[in-house]
Structures are given as C-alpha cells and as structure tokens.
Amino acid sequence: xxxxxxxxxxxxxxxxxxxxxxxxxxxxxxxxxxxxxxxxxxxxxxxxxxxxxxxxxxxxxxxxxxxxxxxxxxxxxxxxxxxxxxxxxxxxxxxxxxxxxxxxxxxxxxxxxxxxxxxxxxxxxxxxxxxxxxxxxxxxxxxxxxxxxxxxxxxxxxxxxxxxxxxxxxxxxxxxxxxxxxxxxxxxxxxxxxxxxxxxxxxxxxxxxxxxxxxxxxxxxxxxxxxxxxxxxxxxxxxxxxxxxxxxxxxxxxxxxxxxxxxxxxxxxxxxxxxxxxxxxxxxxxxxxxxxxxxxxxxxxxxxxxxxxxxxxxxxxxxxxxxxxxxxxxxxxxxxxxxxxxxxxxxxxxxxxxxxxxxxxxxxxxxxxxxxxxxxxxxxxxxxxxxxxxxxxxxxxxxxxxxxxxxxxxxx
Amino acid sequence: xxxxxxxxxxxxxxxxxxxxxxxxxxxxxxxxxxxxxxxxxxxxxxxxxxxxxxxxxxxxxxxxxxxxxxxxxxxxxxxxxxxxxxxxxxxxxxxxxxxxxxxxxxxxxxxxxxxxxxxxxxxxxxxxxxxxxxxxxxxxxxxxxxxxxxxxxxxxxxxxxxxxxxxxxxxxxxxxxxxxxxxxxxxxxxxxxxxxxxxxxxxxxxxxxxxxxxxxxxxxxxxxxxxxxxxxxxxxxxxxxxxxxxxxxxxxxxxxxxxxxxxxxxxxxxxxxxxxxxxxxxxxxxxxxxxxxxxxxxxxxxxxxxxxxxxxxxxxxxxxxxxxxxxxxxxxxxxxxxxxxxxxxxxxxxxxxxxxxxxxxxxxxxxxxxxxxxxxxxxxxxxxxxxxxxxxxxxxxxxxxxxxxxxxxxxxxxxxxxxxxxxx
Numbered sequence: 061x062x063x064x065x066x067x068x069x070x071x072x073x074x075x076x077x078x079x080x081x082x083x084x085x086x087x088x089x090x091x092x093x094x095x096x097x098x099x100x101x102x103x104x105x106x107x108x109x110x111x112x113x114x115x116x117x118x119x120x121x122x123x124x125x126x127x128x129x130x131x132x133x134x135x136x137x138x139x140x141x142x143x144x145x146x147x148x149x150x151x152x153x154x155x156x157x158x159x160x161x162x163x164x165x166x167x168x169x170x171x172x173x174x175x176x177x178x179x180x181x182x183x184x185x186x187x188x189x190x191x192x193x194x195x196x197x198x199x200x201x202x203x204x205x206x207x208x209x210x211x212x213x214x215x216x217x218x219x220x221x222x223x224x225x226x227x228x229x230x231x232x233x234x235x236x237x238x239x240x241x242x243x244x245x246x247x248x249x250x251x252x253x254x255x256x257x258x259x260x261x262x263x264x265x266x267x268x269x270x271x272x273x274x275x276x277x278x279x280x281x282x283x284x285x286x287x288x289x290x291x292x293x294x295x296x297x298x299x300x301x302x303x304x305x306x307x308x309x310x311x312x313x314x315x316x317x318x319x320x321x322x323x324x325x326x327x328x329x330x331x332x333x334x335x336x337x338x339x340x341x342x343x344x345x346x347x348x349x350x351x352x353x354x355x356x357x358x359x360x361x362x363x364x365x366x367x368x369x370x371x372x373x374x375x376x377x378x379x380x381x382x383x384x385x386x387x388x389x390x391x392x393x394x395x396x397x398x399x400x401x402x403x404x405x406x407x408x409x410x411x412x413x414x415x416x417x418x419x420x421x422x423x424x425x426x427x428x429x430x431x432x433x434x435x436x437x438x439x440x441x442x443x444x445x446x447x448x449x450x451x452x453x454x455x456x457x458x459x460x461x462x463x464x465x466x467x468x469x470x471x472x
Numbered sequence: 473x474x475x476x477x478x479x480x481x482x483x484x485x486x487x488x489x490x491x492x493x494x495x496x497x498x499x500x501x502x503x504x505x506x507x508x509x510x511x512x513x514x515x516x517x518x519x520x521x522x523x524x525x526x527x528x529x530x531x532x533x534x535x536x537x538x539x540x541x542x543x544x545x546x547x548x549x550x551x552x553x554x555x556x557x558x559x560x561x562x563x564x565x566x567x568x569x570x571x572x573x574x575x576x577x578x579x580x581x582x583x584x585x586x587x588x589x590x591x592x593x594x595x596x597x598x599x600x601x602x603x604x605x606x607x608x609x610x611x612x613x614x615x616x617x618x619x620x621x622x623x624x625x626x627x628x629x630x631x632x633x634x635x636x637x638x639x640x641x642x643x644x645x646x647x648x649x650x651x652x653x654x655x656x657x658x659x660x661x662x663x664x665x666x667x668x669x670x671x672x673x674x675x676x677x678x679x680x681x682x683x684x685x686x687x688x689x690x691x692x693x694x695x696x697x698x699x700x701x702x703x704x705x706x707x708x709x710x711x712x713x714x715x716x717x718x719x720x721x722x723x724x725x726x727x728x729x730x731x732x733x734x735x736x737x738x739x740x741x742x743x744x745x746x747x748x749x750x751x752x753x754x755x756x757x758x759x760x761x762x763x764x765x766x767x768x769x770x771x772x773x774x775x776x777x778x779x780x781x782x783x784x785x786x787x788x789x790x791x792x793x794x795x796x797x798x799x800x801x802x803x804x805x806x807x808x809x810x811x812x813x814x815x816x817x818x819x820x821x822x823x824x825x826x827x828x829x830x831x832x833x834x835x836x837x838x839x840x841x842x843x844x845x846x847x848x849x850x851x852x853x854x855x856x857x858x859x860x861x862x863x864x865x866x867x868x869x870x871x872x873x874x875x876x877x878x879x880x881x882x883x884x885x886x887x888x889x890x891x892x893x894x895x896x
Contacts, residue, residue, distance in 0.1 A: 082742075082746060085746075086742055089745075090738075100746050100747070101747070191803050192801065192803045192804070195803045195804045195805045196803075196804055198805075199804050199805070203697070203698055206694055206695070206697070206698045207698060207709075210691075210694075210695055210698065210709075210713060211709070211712065213772060214712055214713060214715050214716060215712065217716075217724060217727045217728065217731060218715060218719075218727075220727060220730070220731055220738060221723065221724075221727040224727075224730065232736060233735075233736045235741075236733075236736050236737060236738045236740070236741040237738060237741045237742065237745065239738075280512075283508070284508040284509045284512060285509060287505035287506070287508070288505060288506045288508070288509040290505060291501070291502040291503075291505040291506050292506075295498050295499075295501060295502035295505070296495065296498055296499070296502075297498065297499040297502040297503065298499065300502075303506070305887065309883055310513055310517055310518075312829050312830075312833070312879065312882075312883055312886075313517055313521065313879075314832075314833030314835070314852060314875060314879065315833070315835065316833070316835045316852045316855045316856065316872065316875070317520075317521065317524055317855070317872040317875055317876055318516070318517060318520045318521065318524070319855070319856075319859075320524060320527060320855070320859050320865055320868050320869045320872060321519075321520035321521070321523035321524045321526075321527060321869070322516070322520050323537075323859075323865075324523070324527060324532075324537055324651060324865065325520070325523065327537045327538075328537070328649075328651065340512075340515075340516060341516055343512060344512050344513055344515070344516030344517055345516075345517075347509055347512060347513060348513065351509060376501055401718060404720065405719075405720040405721060407720070407721055407722050407836050407840075408835060408836055412860075422720075423720060423722050426720075426722050426723070426726075427722055430726065436730060439726055440726070440727070440730070443720075443722065443723035443724075443726055443727060444723070446720050446722065446723055447719045447720060447723045450718060450719065450720065451715065451718060451719065454714070454718045455711055458710075458711055458714075
C-alpha cells in the first residue's frame with residue numbers, strides 16, 4: 061500500500077515539476093523576452109525530490125496536507141535539487157545575473173510544484189492508499205493535468221496570434237520565442253499593422269461588407285426557417301416525416317460538391333464575382349441547420365398555449381406571431397448567432413467566387429494577405445480583426461448560443 | 473424503419489378519408505410555409521447537386537466556362553502623306569477557343585471620316601460610315617484577314633489624320649456552350665479512378681476522418697469531465713474552451729501554420745530549447761507527420777463541439793445512480809466506466825456519426841494548412857485540385873460525385889443505425 065503512494069508521488073512530482081518549469085519558463089521567455097534555456101528534466105527530478113519530501117514529512121499522518129512546515133521543507137528540497145542539477149542556473153542563466161527575477165521564478169516554480177502535488181494527494185492517507193482513495197488521487201492528478209493542457213492548447217495559439225500582430229517580421233524571425241511588446245513605442249508604432257490594414261488594404265470596408273453579408277444571411281435564414289420549422293413541428297401534412305429527414309440530409313451535403321456547379325452556373329449568370337451571389341448561397345447552406353434547430357425547439361413548447369390562442373380567435377399566423385415567436389426568443393437568438401457565425405467565418409465560397417478586391421469579405425481579405433510580399437504581422441493582424449468581433453459577440457451571448465446549440469439540434 | 477414514401481401515402485389517404493376542410497387547409501398552410509425553404513434549397517443545393525452529375529460527364533475545363541467568341545484585331549498598313557494616298561486596313565479574325573468554332577460572326581466598325589473605300593472584302597458591306605462584316609463560321613485555330621483599301625481625301629488631312637484604329641470594333645458570334653451541349657465523356661471518371669492516387673486519396677480521407685473525429689470526441693469527453701463539477705472560474709474556462717470552434721478557420725489555420733513553421737515557428741523553438749528534439753520538425757511538410765498534424769488540428773478545432781454536447785448530457789444525468797454507487801463503495805473510475813460512460817454512449821455515438829460525416833466533408837482546414845501537399849490530399853481537397861488547380865472542371869465534378877456516393881452510404885448508415893428520435 062505504501063508503494064502505491066510513493067509511486068504516485070514520484071509520478072506527480074515529475075509531472076508537475078516538468079509542467080511548472082516548461083509553462084513558466086516559456087511564458088517568461090515569451091512575455092519578458094529573457095532568453096531562458098528551459099530545464100524541464102532537471103525540474104522533473106527536483107519535483108520528484110520535493111514531492112517525496114512532502115509525502116514523507118506527514119508526521120505519521122498527523123500533519124495536514126497544507127501544513128506550512130511540510131510545504132516549506134518540500135519547496136526548499138525542490139529548490140536545492142534544481143539548483144544543484146542545473147549548476148545554479150535554473151533558467152539557463154546564472155542566478156547572479158538576475159538575482160531578483162531568478163529567485164522569484166524559482167520561488168514560484170517550487171510553490172506551484174509542491175502545492176500541485178499536495179493538492180493531488182490532499183488528505184488521502186498515502187500509507188494505506190486503498191482503491192477508492194488511490195483512484196481519487198489519480199483522478200485529481202489527471203484533472204489538474206487536463207486543466208493545464210486545455211488552457212495551454214487553447215490560449216497559446218490565440219496569444220501568439222494577438223502578439224504577432226504587434227511585432228515586426230525581423231524580430232519574429234530573429235527569435236520566435238520572443239513575444240514581448242514594447243509599449244513605450246507609442247500607439248502608432250504598436251498598432252502599425254492595423255493602421256496599415258485599414259489604410260492600404262481597406263479593412264474598414266471589408267468589415268462593413270462582412271457585416272452586411274452576415275446580417276442579410278441571418279435575416280433571410282430566419283425568414284425562411286421560422287415558418288418552415290413551425291410547419292414541421294406543428295402542422296400535419298403528408299410527407300412531414302420524409303421532409304424533416306431530408307432537411308437533415310441536406311445539412312450533410314458537403315459545400316465542396318456544390319462549388320463546381322455553382323461556380324459554373326454563377327459564372328454564366330454573371331453572379332459569381334458579386335456579393336449577391338454570396339447572399340444567395342449562404343442562406344441556402346444555413347437554412348437547413350436553422351430549420352432543424354428551431355423545429356426541435358418549437359416541438360418542446362406546450363401546444364396548449366397555441367390551442368388556447370386559436371380558441372380565442374387567433375389565426376395560425378397570429379398564433380405564430382403572438383405566441384410562438386415571443387416564447388422562442390432564446391432559440392431565435394441562438395439560431396441567429398449561430399447563422400451569423402457561419403456566415404462571418406465562411407471561407408470556401410468567398411474564396412472561390414470573389415476576385416474583385418473591392419467586394420472582398422473579411423475572410424477573403426485575410427486570405428489575400430497570405431503572400432510572401434505581405435509581412436506576417438499583417439496577416440496576423442487581419443486574423444485578429446476577423447476573430448475579435450465573433451469572439452466578443454459569442455462571449456456576450458454565450459449562454460444563448462450554448463443552450464440553443466445543445467437543446468435544439470441534438471436531443472440526448 | 474418506416475420509409476417516408478409509404479408513410480406519406482398513408483397520411484394522404486387518411487387525410488382523404490377524413491376529407492375535413494380543416495385538414496386540407498392545414499396541409500396547404502404547411503406547404504406554403506415550407507415553400508421559401510424548398511425553393512432556396514432546391515435552387516442552391518439540389519439543382520447544383522444534379523448539375524454536378526451533369527458536369528462530371530462533360531469534357532469541360534475552367535477556360536471553357538466562357539463561351540468561345542470571335543476576336544478581331546485591326547491593323548493599318550501604309551502611311552498617308554497627301555490626299556490620294558492609299559492605306560490598307562486589315563481585320564484579323566479568329567476564334568477565342570483553341571478547339572471550338574464560332575458561327576454567325578458579325579463585326580462592326582466605323583469608317584474613319586475622309587477615307588474612301590477603294591476595295592472592300594466580299595464579306596463586308598459599307599453603309600454610310602458603318603462597316604459591317606459577316607462570316608458564317610470561324611473554325612478553331614484558323615485566322616482570317618479581311619483587307620480594306622482606303623484612299624485618303626483632303627478632308628482626312630484636314631481632320632488631323634485620325635488613326636482608323638481609334639474606333640472600336642464590336643464583334644459577336646454564336647457558339648455552342650459546352651455546359652448545355654449534348655457532348656458526353658467518361659474520361660473524367662477514368663482519370664479519377666485510373667490514377668494510383670485514387671487509393672492514396674481514399675486512404676488519407678479515411679485516416680483523416682476517423683482520426684479527426686475520434687480525437688475531437690476524446691478531447692471533448694476529457695474536457696467535459698473537467699468542467700462537470702462546479703468551481704470558481706468554470707464559466708470563464710468553458711468560454712475559453714469554445715474559442716477554437718467559434719473562431720474563423722482562416723485565423724486559426726494561419727496561426728497554426730506560423731507556429732509550426734520549421735524555420736521561424738515558436739513550437740519548434742520551444743521544442744529545441746527544451747531539448748525535446750535536436751533538429752527542427754517540419755510538421756506540415758513531412759509525409760505522414762503532416763497528416764498527423766492536420767488530424768491534431770481537426771481534433772483541436774472541433775473538440776469544443778463534442779465537449780458542449782457531452783457536458784450538457786452529463787449535467788442532465790440523475791445523481792441517484794451515482795449516490796447509490798457511492799454507497800456500494802464504487803471507486804471513481806468504476807463510477808466513470810460503469811455509470812457515466814454507458815449513459816453517454818447515446819450522445820457519443822450520435823456525435824461520432826455526425827462528426828464523421830462533417831469531417832469527411834471538411835475542406836477549408838486541410839486546404840489552408842497544407843494545400844493538400846505532403847500526403848494530406850483528401851477527396852474534398854482533390855475536388856479543388858482537379859477543378860481549379862489543374863483547371864479541369866469535369867474531373868473535379870467526377871471526384872465530387874465519388875464523394876457524394878461515399879457520403880450517401882454514410883448517411884444511409886446514420887439513419888439505419890443512428891439515433892431514433894421521437895417524432896422523426
């Protein structure tokens with residue numbers, strides 16, 4: 061039973077030692093541009109020693125997991141081992157070079173590592189780690205790792221995107237790890253990529269075009285899918301089941317299969333290189349989704365309310381307008397947001413159809429920045445510009461979007 | 473499974489038997505409410521789908537989308553120094569197409585003031601100042617030269633000797649549109665199936681689809697476990713975890729491309745400074761590895777979707793079972809594997825089927841990351857490659873037809889083995 065506890069301590073010590081060192085080290089390098097060589101393996105070894113020290117100092121089970129004496133000794137053990145293993149250069153430079161920063165980082169690393177190990181074990185008695193407690197501890201370790209893992213894989217690309225847009229191509233090539241920005245250089249210098257995009261590449265215009273196209277798509281989609289969804293959810297007519305099935309099937313038709321015929325036909329009709337063409341294609345791709353989501357929601361509404369309305373002399377249309385629609389505001393909002401998101405993010409048709417830079421949508425405009433003549437920070441600034449509105453809208457209405465997505469479209 | 477056709481026939485019959493005016497009115501109301509949807513979807517999805525089959529058996533390239541037209545070039549030979557001098561104005565006429573004729577060609581030009589025709593070609597006539605020439609047929613790859621001899625008068629010199637080429641030539645002609653002709657070929661399909669590439673593409677498509685779907689589901693399942701309990705900052709993390717799915721694909725794909733760059737990418741810099749690898753890794757340019765990277769991107773971008781659905785399902789699970797298991801001394805992993813997981817099988821399999829189809833349909837991601845190079849060419853990328861990179865629309869459409877049939881099998885599987893929802 062004791063062996064289990066020790067093995068877990070070794071694993072957690074190594075894991076957290078390594079993760080703390082790498083994550084902290086990389087973050088410091090990226091934020092402060094200190095060229096740190098990272099010492100993951102040494103930190104893992106130090107983490108093992110620190111974890112074991114913490115484990116063995118439990119005073120025969122009488123000291124709690126967060127007992128100060130226990131934690132501090134473990135941290136000191138960690139720090140000493142790390143210093144010895146790295147020849148007093150835990151961050152790749154001698155501690156004497158940057159004493160304050162170096163010691164501070166070392167302190168944070170030791171605290172994070174030891175506390176993480178302590179939090180994984182918590183009050184589990186490591187000397188008799190029976191199955192239940194053992195699995196609880198393993199699960200805590202997994203969860204902790206999961207939080208770090210997901211946060212890093214999601215946040216890191218977005219951070220890189222944002223910071224790259226503030227840098228200069230030459231700096232980026234010289235040190236790809238350096239994401240520090242010099243705030244003292246002034247607004248114009250800092251935002252030079254953005255300013256250039258708005259001045260030379262007409263991004264203001266692109267934003268307007270993208271907004272118009274997306275809003276029109278939302279309106280057309282809702283106008284067609286609300287009555288359609290209502291008919292499928294409430295009215296009886298022959299072929300209703302077949303109909304709602306085929307809606308789902310249309311949702312599964314890949315856009316790339318439609319591109320060639322639409323390209324050919326739109327070229328002949330002169331619709332290809334126009335925004336009208338896009339505004340015809342986009343609703344067609346979103347209506348099936350919207351219809352499917354809405355009919356699921358409408359079906360969940362109590363029919364009695366509508367029947368009461370009919371009894372009181374409302375027509376069908378009146379019932380839809382006065383009863384169903386006000387009740388479905390959350391669903392309508394989530395569908396509208398979802399459709400807006402699809403239209404805003406759409407890339408394939410915009411890329412295939414639009415050649416004229418005057419009518420580019422934002423997505424199309426950003427793709428056109430992907431050439432060797434345009435510096436990398438411009439492309440990233442474009443990516444930030446196209447991403448920010450959608451993220452803001454999304455975070456603002458997150459609840460709507462999430463509940464609508466999960467409740468309406470797929471039932472458990 | 474009920475076939476829609478039989479059911480609808482039954483319903484129709486039932487409706488006739490009742491023959492209530494209310495039923496009929498309801499039916500027509502339903503049809504009129506569905507009309508806009510049906511119209512738009514028919515015009516932009518169903519018709520193109522049918523048109524795709526049509527194009528796939530046509531010998532058509534990107535260039536032939538523009539129908540062949542006559543091209544007329546005007547040249548002036550000789551110079552005018554004094555009245556009475558004669559110049560030659562030549563019209564060179566040819567078809568814009570290399571292999572298709574143009575018929576009923578007519579072109580018009582304006583006779584420059586002060587020039588008097590001496591000889592005119594038999595195809596042409598002059599009415600006042602208007603020149604009109606007619607030709608019955610312009611075979612491809614043949615050029616015709618129509619020559620006018622014009623004599624200058626004093627009026628011409630007085631007008632400041634305008635160049636006869638200044639007036640614009642307008643040419644029209646009739647030609648057969650390849651799209652609407654009845655010329656068919658199976659060459660496109662032969663091209664698609666003959667190449668050894670076909671099997672590679674098939675293999676890559678399936679590896680990508682299965683890998684991407686499974687990766688996104690596993691990550692989503694993991695993430696859902698993390699956020700199932702409530703704690704401070706949970707809302708923020710949930711919002712953050714959805715970022716990859718919500719953001720535009722162009723933004724995140726280009727970010728990945730830059731991060732993974734073998735020379736100046738941050739990921740390689742991290743890997744080398746931490747000593748994980750000695751040499752930089754070409755994530756998107758190395759055969760095999762590129763496919764793995766693209767799958768990782770797919771899993772990264774779509775785990776939020778499965779995460780959302782799985783989390784919603786987990787939160788609707790009743791806690792009774794968990795409490796009972798707790799009383800019986802079930803360990804955490806036992807609870808997960810024997811209580812949570814069985815109740816999640818439904819949503820996970822639904823997600824798997826849907827994501828499988830959507831991943832198979834995915835084009836943007838691979839196109840932006842690798843452009844289909846380094847062994848990452850799936851069917852969808854191949855459509856683009858054939859139709860627009862090689863400019864053979866017919867071959868692209870043939871690949872799309874293959875996609876359509878593979879998908880039809882999936883969708884059939886989805887409805888056959890997929891979840892049965894009430895009322896559907």
